[in-house]
Amino acid sequence: MEIVDYDLYEVPPRWLFLRVETDTGLVGWGEPVVEGRAHTVRAAVEELMDAYLVGEDPLPVEDHWQTMYRGGFYRGGPVLMSAIAGIDQALWDIRGKHFDAPAYELLGGPVREKIQVYQWVGGDRPDDVADAAREKVDAGYDALKMNATAELRRVDSPSAVDDAVERLRTVREAVGRDVDVAVDFHGRVSKPMAKRLVAALEPHEPFFVEEPVLPEHLDALPAIQAQTSTPIATGERLYTRGDFRDVLETGAVDVIQPDLSHAGGITEVAKIASMAETYDVALAPHCPLGPIALAACVQVDAVAQNALIQEQSLDIHYNETADVLDYLADPSVFEFEDGYLPLPDGPGLGVEIDRDVVEDRAGAVDWHNPVWRLEDGSVAEW
Incomplete structure (x- = not known):
C-alpha cells in the first residue's frame, strides 16, 4: 500500500x-x-x-x-x-x-468506556453566563468552561477583579456544586493580576484555572500556584514533549492541555500524556476545533489513564457559520450521554467525513482572531 x-x-x-x-x-x-x-x-x-x-x-x-x-x-x-x-x-x-x-486499540486498548466533556458558555467577553450555564446543564452537560475576563491592563482595578468573581459566583449559584466550572484566563492576564485573580476566584471553587499566564511566562506558575488550591491548567500553546517537560518540572501545573491538531497529533500527545502521568498530572486535551480533531483527541483519551475531561466545540462562539456535526456522514458518533462522550467504535479515528459536504463548503477561510486594544491604544492580549 x-x-x-x-x-x-x-x-x-x-x-x-x-x-x-x-x-x-x-x-x-x-x-x-x-x-x-x-x-x-x-x-x-x-x-x-x-x-x-x-x-x-x-x-x-x-x-x-x-x-x-x-x-x-x-x-x-x-x-x-x-x-x-x-x-x-x-x-x-x-x-x-x-x-x-479504532486507533485506540492499536495504542494498547482503552482504559475507559467514555470521557467526560465540557461545554463553553459566555463568549469572548463573557456575559449572560448564568443563564447560558443553566441551559447547558439542562441539556445534560455537567461540566462548563467560561472566560474569566475580557481584556485587562497589566495591573487593573479592584473592580476588574470583582467583575470576574461576580461572573463565576453567578454561575456557581445557577448550577450548584455538582457541576464542574472551569475558568479560562486565555493568556490575557499578567503575572500580578493572575495572582490576584486566582485567589479571589477560589471561594467559588473553579474546576481549574486555565492558562493563567502566557506560555513565555510559565516560570511564574509556582508563584501563582502559591496563591490558591485551585488546579492550574495550561498547554494549548505548547507543541512538543520538550515544551511540556519544562512546565511539568516546575511542579506548578495540575492539568495539561495539549492540542491534538497543534502538538504533533496522536503520536506525540500519547507520549506527552504518559510523561504527565509520571508527574501525577491530568490530561484535558484542548479542542475548540472540528470533528477530526475531536475524534483524534478521543483516541488518546481512551488510552490515557490520566485523561480527565475533553473540550469540544459544539455551539462554541467561534462556530457561527458551521459546526462540528455538519461535516459528518453520521453525526450520532458524537452524541453525548449525561455529559460524557462514549468511545467511537469505528475503525481509525471512528468518524466518517462527508466529502460532498466538505467540497461544497470548501474555499478560502479568512478567519483571524480580533485585535483588542486598551484605552491608551496599546494592543491587549486576546
Whole structure:
C-alpha cells in the first residue's frame, strides 16, 4: 500500500481538513490547522506531504512522524507541529482502517468506556453566563468552561477583579456544586493580576484555572500556584514533549492541555500524556476545533489513564457559520450521554467525513482572531 494523493480543504468556520488517499482505496482524514493561520499551515502540509509521504507506505506511522520532525533541521513551533499533527491523524486513520480497529486499540486498548466533556458558555467577553450555564446543564452537560475576563491592563482595578468573581459566583449559584466550572484566563492576564485573580476566584471553587499566564511566562506558575488550591491548567500553546517537560518540572501545573491538531497529533500527545502521568498530572486535551480533531483527541483519551475531561466545540462562539456535526456522514458518533462522550467504535479515528459536504463548503477561510486594544491604544492580549 502506498500514498498516492492528498487534498486540503479550508472549511468554515476556521478549519483545515486533510484527506490522504492510498492505492488500495483506503482514505485517512486529518485536521492540521492553526486557527487564523490556515493558509500558512496548508503550505507546510504540502511541503511535508510532497517531500516525505507521497509514494510511501502509510502504515509505519511512528517512522513517518520521526522523519517529518527530525528530518528538518529547524523543528517545533505552531506551524510545523500543526502540519505534522494533521498528517499524523490521517495516518492513524488509515492504519486503523487497514487493521479494522479504532486507533485506540492499536495504542494498547482503552482504559475507559467514555470521557467526560465540557461545554463553553459566555463568549469572548463573557456575559449572560448564568443563564447560558443553566441551559447547558439542562441539556445534560455537567461540566462548563467560561472566560474569566475580557481584556485587562497589566495591573487593573479592584473592580476588574470583582467583575470576574461576580461572573463565576453567578454561575456557581445557577448550577450548584455538582457541576464542574472551569475558568479560562486565555493568556490575557499578567503575572500580578493572575495572582490576584486566582485567589479571589477560589471561594467559588473553579474546576481549574486555565492558562493563567502566557506560555513565555510559565516560570511564574509556582508563584501563582502559591496563591490558591485551585488546579492550574495550561498547554494549548505548547507543541512538543520538550515544551511540556519544562512546565511539568516546575511542579506548578495540575492539568495539561495539549492540542491534538497543534502538538504533533496522536503520536506525540500519547507520549506527552504518559510523561504527565509520571508527574501525577491530568490530561484535558484542548479542542475548540472540528470533528477530526475531536475524534483524534478521543483516541488518546481512551488510552490515557490520566485523561480527565475533553473540550469540544459544539455551539462554541467561534462556530457561527458551521459546526462540528455538519461535516459528518453520521453525526450520532458524537452524541453525548449525561455529559460524557462514549468511545467511537469505528475503525481509525471512528468518524466518517462527508466529502460532498466538505467540497461544497470548501474555499478560502479568512478567519483571524480580533485585535483588542486598551484605552491608551496599546494592543491587549486576546
